[in-house]
Structures are given as C-alpha cells and as structure tokens.
Amino acid sequence: xxxxxxxxxxLVLFVTYIGIGALAHDTHFSLAWAxxxxxxxxxxxxxxxxxxxxxxxxxxxQSAIAVTMSAIRLFPMVVAxxxxxxxxxxxxxxxxxxxxxxxxxxxxxxxxxxxxxxRKRRVAFVHGLGCxxxxxxxxxTVIGYLxxxxxxQTFASAILLLTPLAFLFSTARNSRELADVLALVLGLAFYxxxxxxxxxxxxxxxxxxxxxxxxxxxxxxxxx
Amino acid sequence: MSDFIGDxxxxxxxxxxxxxxxxxxxxxxxxLGAGLDEGSDLLMWVKAVATAxxxxxxxxxxxxPPGALASIPAALRYGAVAAGCAAFVLTRRSIFAGVVxxxxxxxxxxxxxx
Numbered sequence: 314x315x316x317x318x319x320x321x322x323x324l325v326l327f328v329t330y331i332g333i334g335a336l337a338h339d340t341h342f343s344l345a346w347a348x349x350x351x352x353x354x355x356x357x358x359x360x361x362x363x364x365x366x367x368x369x370x371x372x373x374x375q376s377a378i379a380v381t382m383s384a385i386r387l388f389p390m391v392v393a394x395x396x397x398x399x400x401x402x403x404x405x406x407x408x409x410x411x412x413x414x415x416x417x418x419x420x421x422x423x424x425x426x427x428x429x430x431x432r433k434r435r436v437a438f439v440h441g442l443g444c445x446x447x448x449x450x451x452x453x454t455v456i457g458y459l460x461x462x463x464x465x466q467t468f469a470s471a472i473l474l475l476t477p478l479a480f481l482f483s484t485a486r487n488s489r490e491l492a493d494v495l496a497l498v499l500g501l502a503f504y505x506x507x508x509x510x511x512x513x514x515x516x517x518x519x520x521x522x523x524x525x526x527x528x529x530x531x532x533x534x535x536x537x
Numbered sequence: 538m539s540d541f542i543g544d545x546x547x548x549x550x551x552x553x554x555x556x557x558x559x560x561x562x563x564x565x566x567x568x569l570g571a572g573l574d575e576g577s578d579l580l581m582w583v584k585a586v587a588t589a590x591x592x593x594x595x596x597x598x599x600x601x602p603p604g605a606l607a608s609i610p611a612a613l614r615y616g617a618v619a620a621g622c623a624a625f626v627l628t629r630r631s632i633f634a635g636v637v638x639x640x641x642x643x644x645x646x647x648x649x650x651x
Contacts, residue, residue, distance in 0.1 A: 340604075343541060346551055349548065350555060353552075354559045356559055363554060368604075377553060390587050391570055405568075413560070470609050473604060473605060478635065478636045484591055496585040496592070501592045504596035520587075524587070528585040
C-alpha cells in the first residue's frame with residue numbers, strides 16, 4: 314500500500330478521475346453509474362470516450378466500437394505485464410484480477426516496482442497495488458462528481474487536459490529504448506493523419522502502423 | 538437513493554458499451570498471453586503497438602477534445618502541451634513539472650484570451 318501512496322502517478326490518477334467524475338455529472342449520469350464505470354471499466358481513456366460518445370447521442374454500438382478501439386491497447390499491456398509476475402505454480406485464475414487492474418498506471422508502475430520485488434511475492438504485491446489504485450480512482454470519482462456543480466468551464470477544461478498530459482509524460486518517462494520513444498512520437502504524429510482517412514478505425518490504424526514501424530526500426534538497429 | 542443509482546437502462550448501457558468492449562481485451566491478453574516469453578519479438582511488437590495506441594488516444598483528446606476542453610482554442614491546447622514537453626525535457630523527465638507547466642500555460646492563455 315505504501316508504494317501506491319508514494320507514486321506521483323497516483324496523484325495524476327486522482328486528478329484524472331476527478332475529471333471523469335465531473336464529466337459524468339455534467340452529462341447527467343448517476344453517481345452509481347460513474348462508480349461502477351470506474352470499478353468495472355478501470356481505464357481512463359475508455360471511460361472518457363464512453364461518457365462523451367453516449368452524451369453526444371451516439372448509439373450503444375457506436376460507443377462500444379469507440380471504447381473497444383481505445384481498449385485494444387490493454388491487450389498488449391496485459392500480455393506484457395503478466396509474465397513479470399508469473400512464478401512456478403502461478404495459475405491463470407490467480408491473474409484474473411491483475412488483468413482487470415491492468416491499465417496505464419499499473420503497467421508503468423509494474424516496470425518501476427517489480428524488479429525490486431521477489432518473483433514469488435509479485436502476485437500479492439500487484440493485488441495490493443491494484444486495490445490501492447482502484448481505491449484512489451473511486452474516491453476521486455466521487456469527489457469530482459460532487460465538485461462538478463461548482464466547476465467553471467475553464468477549471469473543467471484544465472482537469473480534462475490533465476489526462477493527455479499525464480498519459481504523455483508518464484509514458485515518455487518510461488520509454489527507455491528507442492522502440493518505445495519512436496512508438497510514442499510516431500503514434501502522436503500518425504493519429505491526425507489516420508483521422509483524415511475517417512475510417513472509424515483511426516486509433517487502430519495509427520497505433521498498429523506507428524508501433525510496427527517503431528518495432529522494425531528497433532530490429533534493424535539491433536542487427537546493424 | 539434513486540438519485541444515486543439513476544435509471545437501470547443507463548447501467549445496462551454501461552455494461553454493453555463500456556465494460557464488455559473494454560474487458561474483452563484484458564481477458565484475451567490473459568488467455569493468449571500465457572505462453573509468451575518476456576523478451577520475445579512478438580511481445581516487443583505488441584508493446585510498441587500498445588504505446589502507439591495510447592499515443593493515439595492522447596492525440597485524439599487534443600485534436601478532437603471532449604466536453605469543456607473544446608472551449609479551449611486548438612492553438613492554445615497544442616501550445617500548452619508543447620510547453621509541458623519543454624518543461625519535461627528541461628527537468629530531466631519530471632512528470633510533475635511537465636503536467637504543471639502545461640496546465641499553467643493553458644490557464645494563463647485562457648485567462649489572457651478572456
């Protein structure tokens with residue numbers, strides 16, 4: 314639990330979920346809806362996309378497609394995170410809750426903390442970390458929801474801007490290898506290009522394109 | 538209490554449009570990721586794609602901003618992020634400095650524009 318408290322990302326998480334709570338209030342969702350969203354979806358971008366698409370009158374199917382597009386990134390995240398804590402005798406059912414907790418904050422923190430934790434204790438450690446982070450998210454959702462009535466538009470936009478800033482710098486901080494940096498920079502640059510195609514799969518197109526180029530450049534440099 | 542829960546229809550929509558489309562990918566990762574080696578090429582590729590997709594979400598929020606953020610002019614949104622990046626680099630990768638600097642530039646710009 315102390316590792317949850319000591320990370321600056323938990324502060325960022327806190328403020329992001331204040332933004333999500335506020336957004337849910339402004340778009341007339343109930344507090345229970347916002348809390349269930351935080352507990353069961355547990356992914357900032359997906360929740361922001363879900364709330365904004367539903368509020369703008371999109372159908373369930375359109376919202377679901379937008380959410381699932383943003384959630385594709387969770388697949389490789391889970392694939393990358395789980396091997397770090399698998400020890401002899403770890404069963405798949407021991408990892409279900411960890412898969413659920415996996416989001417950008419946990420992903421980044423696993424790279425930071427797990428090398429310091431003995432492999433046999435990692436499953437327990439990550440359950441504690443995940444519960445701590447989820448608790449922070451739930452508290453912040455309530456606070457944001459209740460604050461929303463008093464937020465001016467400028468303050469609300471400042472809170473919404475926190476999400477991209479926090480995600481950008483926390484990912485950049487953990488990009489040690491060229492492949493990571495390239496994937497981040499190309500991913501940012503490709504999205505506006507891909508959105509011109511207006512395919513509805515913008516994020517998928519730009520992400521797979523930028524990620525593949527970053528990976529290929531990394532392989533090419535490794536060989537030469 | 539009914540204010541707290543709201544209508545049940547919205548909760549069903551949350552499940553169908555939010556929870557299921559989101560969790561599918563985590564459970565697929567759990568199911569398919571079991572046999573993968575930590576240092577394998579496939580995992581490196583998948584990690585690069587994950588990073589690039591997150592970068593796409595960041596770009597999407599800035600280019601097509603949700604809710605109140607749309608009230609901030611595009612140039613000011615990009616300027617604030619650029620200022621945050623500069624602070625992040627100058628402070629040798631301080632997330633805090635980058636976020637605070639970006640926010641200050643946006644708030645100051647918004648205040649100045651009125």
